[in-house]
Amino acid sequence: MSISNWINPFRPAEGPPPQTLWAFIRWCLAGAWPVLWLAAFLSAAAGAMEAGTAWILGKVIDATVSAGPERFFEGSSLVLVLGAIAFFLVARPVLFGLSSASNAIMVQPNVNPLVLSRLHRWTLGQNVNFFDEDFAGRIAQKQMQAARAVTDVAAEVINVVAFALASLVGSVALLLAIDWRVAVGFSVWLVMYLALINWFLPRVRKRAAGRAGARAMVSGQVVDTITNIKTVKLFAHADHEDRA
Numbered sequence: 001m002s003i004s005n006w007i008n009p010f011r012p013a014e015g016p017p018p019q020t021l022w023a024f025i026r027w028c029l030a031g032a033w034p035v036l037w038l039a040a041f042l043s044a045a046a047g048a049m050e051a052g053t054a055w056i057l058g059k060v061i062d063a064t065v066s067a068g069p070e071r072f073f074e075g076s077s078l079v080l081v082l083g084a085i086a087f088f089l090v091a092r093p094v095l096f097g098l099s100s101a102s103n104a105i106m107v108q109p110n111v112n113p114l115v116l117s118r119l120h121r122w123t124l125g126q127n128v129n130f131f132d133e134d135f136a137g138r139i140a141q142k143q144m145q146a147a148r149a150v151t152d153v154a155a156e157v158i159n160v161v162a163f164a165l166a167s168l169v170g171s172v173a174l175l176l177a178i179d180w181r182v183a184v185g186f187s188v189w190l191v192m193y194l195a196l197i198n199w200f201l202p203r204v205r206k207r208a209a210g211r212a213g214a215r216a217m218v219s220g221q222v223v224d225t226i227t228n229i230k231t232v233k234l235f236a237h238a239d240h241e242d243r244a
Helices: 021-029 033-071 076-124 128-132 136-178 180-227 229-234 238-243
Strands: none
Touching (some): 021 136, 033 076, 136 180, 229 238
């Protein structure tokens, strides 16, 4: 079975979509969590490789300084060099490739249709008044926006958050091994950075929500105008649509 089929993109949802954010995300991604956790683990392992890179380079440099150029390729130094070559030419590329493949092949192509199909099934189950009271184009746009947003969140949490957290933990461990004072300085910077994100994120979220709503409304207006163009032309409503 191909890894691209590890998530069933058309698996039906259980029950109606919840009204709170995290419960809604869990509803959207139900059935895909084992693959998402696997992709997050591979991404975190690739992130930990970054700290491992600095550690191995440091070991090679220390061995070079202590052994000298004449005796560098003898004994334990040779083993260290061979290990570094295996790390950089085999282990690191393979792990980064697996991380990239898990996100680009297993997650993103399947999560989007999974969420979209669930939202579409739920929308089709509404009564006729639901469709009479809103733009058809806006309803369709909201489905597309929600599916893309959940897919982006899942992919970026795997691709960025898991990778970055593993890199941070590895960096702190490496700095502690070098000098605890450097690790303290890094921790102070990290706290300030997280505080900055915490200040900006709610403001960005608020404006993004307004932009998405306005975009869906405009899209709905355009789609409904074109869909009902005979009625628009029959009643000479072109100017009204233009102003809207």
